[in-house]
Amino acid sequence: MGRLLFLLFHELLHTLVAAGLAALLRWRARSCQAAVLCFSVSLLVDLDHLLDYLLLTQFRRFDLLEFLQAPQYQAGHAFSLLVFHGYEWVIGLALLAWRCRRWRWLAAGAALGLLAHLLIDQLSYGGHPLRYFFLFRLLSGFRFNAFAGIP
Numbered sequence: 001m002g003r004l005l006f007l008l009f010h011e012l013l014h015t016l017v018a019a020g021l022a023a024l025l026r027w028r029a030r031s032c033q034a035a036v037l038c039f040s041v042s043l044l045v046d047l048d049h050l051l052d053y054l055l056l057t058q059f060r061r062f063d064l065l066e067f068l069q070a071p072q073y074q075a076g077h078a079f080s081l082l083v084f085h086g087y088e089w090v091i092g093l094a095l096l097a098w099r100c101r102r103w104r105w106l107a108a109g110a111a112l113g114l115l116a117h118l119l120i121d122q123l124s125y126g127g128h129p130l131r132y133f134f135l136f137r138l139l140s141g142f143r144f145n146a147f148a149g150i151p
Contacts, residue, residue, distance in 0.1 A: 003068070003069055003070070004068055004069075007068060007070075010120075010124055011046075013120055013124075014042060014043060014046075014116075014117060014120055015043065017042070017116050017120060018038065018039045018042035018043055018113055018116065018117075019039060021038050021039075021042070021112055021113060021116055022035040022036070022038045022039040022109075022113075023035070025038050025105070025108075025109050025112065029105040029108070029109070031105045031106075031109070033105075033106060033109075034105040034106050034108065034109035035109065037106055037109040037110050037113070038109035038110065038112050038113035039113060040113070041109070041110045041113035041114050041117075042113035042114065042116055042117045043117075045084045045085060045113075045114055045117050046084075046117075047084065048081065048082050048083045048084040048085060049067075049070070049082070050067070051081060051083065052073075052080050052081055052082060053066075053067050053070075055079075055081070073144060073148070079141065079142035079143055079144060080137070080142055080144040081137075081142055082134075082137065083134070084114075085117075085118060085121065085132055085134075086118075086132060086133060086134030086135075086137075087115075087118060087132055087133050087134075088133065088134050088135060089111075089114055089134075090111050090114050090115045090118065093107045093108075093110050093111035093114065094107070094108070094111045097111060118132045125148075127147060127148045128146070128147045128148070130147070131147040131148065
């Protein structure tokens with residue numbers, strides 16, 4: 001039950017921060033689309049956890065309670081992809097916002113939402129300081145223990 005309470009608080013924190021950033025973006029950019037994208041990206045990035053769970057179960061089952069217990073992130077788990085959890089995406093979106101005037105606020109909103117999500121996760125879960133760089137996880141062979149700070 002402790003894990004579920006932590007998860008509930010953690011997702012509530014993601015939601016509150018995303019809502020605040022979306023409101024700030026709506027005010028600054030005067031763009032509802034950028035605000036909605038910021039909020040959506042900040043929450044939907046967690047869909048990659050579902051992929052990791054399905055890989056763990058070899059796409060044979062889905063048990064919501066088991067999924068919420070996050071067995072794919074326990075010590076000894078073989079690997080973890082987390083394809084959307086990567087600062088590389090933030091960098092790419094920031095470059096798009098900087099270089100492409102037409103998409104500036106949309107890209108900035110997506111980058112801001114993702115950055116906020118990654119920083120909250122980094123502070124909440126600790127582990128290796130580079131754990132939210134996809135390239136670092138790739139070079140670690142996506143071995144969960146290598147980037148989670150577990151010997």
